[in-house]
Amino acid sequence: MKAEVFVSRSLNEIQFWSRIMKEHSFFLRLGFRAEDTQLIQEANYFYNLFEKIEHRSHGFQANEDPAVIQRFNTEVHTAASHIWAFKRRILGLILTCQLPGQTNFPLLVDHTSREANYFRNRLAELNQGKLEPLADAIIDENVFFLRIMADHAKFIGHLLDPSERKLVDQAREFTHDFDQLLFQAQDLDSMRPQSETQPLLTQFLDQNRISVKALKDFKQTARNLIEQCKIKSIIHPLLADHVFREAERFLEIIDMFEGALTHPNQPFHIQH
Known part of the structure; x- marks a missing residue:
């Protein structure tokens, strides 16, 4: 993969999907009960994390050093993996009836986890030069x-x-x-x-x-x-x-x- 294509595709994926991940955190938080303080704190953490990633992604140039973007991809891949695990944990709690009264559909939580998995896989493929x-x-x-x-x-x-x-x-x-x-x-x-x-x-x-x-x-x-x-x-x-x-x-x-x-x-x- 040519360097300019690698940089362009990496930044495009991160700029789009980091905003999506940020918003997922917001939607999940809206569905939690008032007593779910730990989950609310975790959702707020991921919201702030992906907001920072989104902001940073717009600071890179099209001619950025590919090595810099590769390191950024690795960092964002870790963040995407963590929010994927968070979403799967929430889904497990819902499916085992440990969050009665919360309003996130199980399918919605699964849906958001699939998007997080897609995001991290795309970053891994880019860093590995796979097309x-x-x-x-x-x-x-x-x-x-x-x-x-x-x-x-x-x-x-x-x-x-x-x-x-x-x-x-x-x-x-x-x-x-x-x-x-x-x-x-x-x-x-x-x-x-x-x-x-x-x-x-x-x-x-x-x-x-x-x-x-x-x-x-x-x-x-x-x-x-x-x-x-x-x-x-x-x-x-x-x-x-x-x-x-x-x-x-x-x-x-x-x-x-x-x-x-x-x-x-x-x-x-x-x-x-």
């Missing part, structure tokens, strides 16, 4: 993000007030659509096409793009209505923006892969 073959990367990224989008639709449906029947029905439709897309992606995963120029991969990305764009627009509308206090829900405005940004991220990744399929000899990475 999957394009076809494998397309399938793996889509399997991951399609599940994330399906989860989002489920959360939105459950956090809207039941009286918001039209929006609840739309969320259910998106849940079904993305569950089906995930199943299709998992089927493709088991087949593992090796050719990076197969029309199958282009069709796969085109199909996903249409659905992700529709979900992104739905999230954007919901976010705006929540900010304007025009719908009834228990969705925090920051959570509405959070899931919208993750849909945007997925569309950027689809764009990256489509560009790579068109120009297979160029390195593929998300542009700043």
